[in-house]
Amino acid sequence: MLRVHHGAVDQATITSGSPPEVFAHVTRVLLGMGIQVQTESAFKYRCIRHKRRKTGTGGASSPLYGDRTADQGDEVRFSVELTRIDRLEDTYSLDIRRLKGNLRSYKFLYDTLRE
Template sequence: MLRVHHGAVDQATITSGSPPEVFEHVTQVLISMGIELQKESEFKYRCIRHKRKKTAEPIYGDRTIDMQDEVRFSVELTRIDRLEDTFSLDIRRLKGNLRSYKFLYDTLRE
């Protein structure tokens, strides 16, 4: 069962696709970004992008927009109340530099 979305809605994260297909696509995008995933529920991940090392695998942006440090965030597919078959991908920062999180958020949205 999907939780109801609370808070502001980012138009770029709204979808009407089937939840399993949408979340499978999100999973593939996160994996391609090199993000470590920890499943919390059927439609929610706790995500970690580790601090940059000399042989870093995850995606990093230019130092002017990404501090290249550890960022922890959650990604959850929620339903929009009173709009049937309309869902929102909620991406929330848990820990880490705001600029680094914004880089990851924007990359995931694209």
């Protein structure tokens, strides 16, 4: 089942949609961004965006990178989990947490996923 959300809440990541539909949409967005996704539970992923290669794009499914001023292109590891908001029925939060990597690169990915 879904865990209860702890900590600050980003208003842009709040949803009242059906958890399976919300997480299916998140999955499509992550894969579209070229993020490697590992399932930890039904509503939690561990994600990796690999480091930018010096030459070549690596094909059509290569990871998404931002402008070099906002995204250094480093490897970024983060988790994405759908949690429920305590005492608010049918209200959920998408928790995106950085595990490893440059903060600017993570922020670029966070903002892109949030949109």
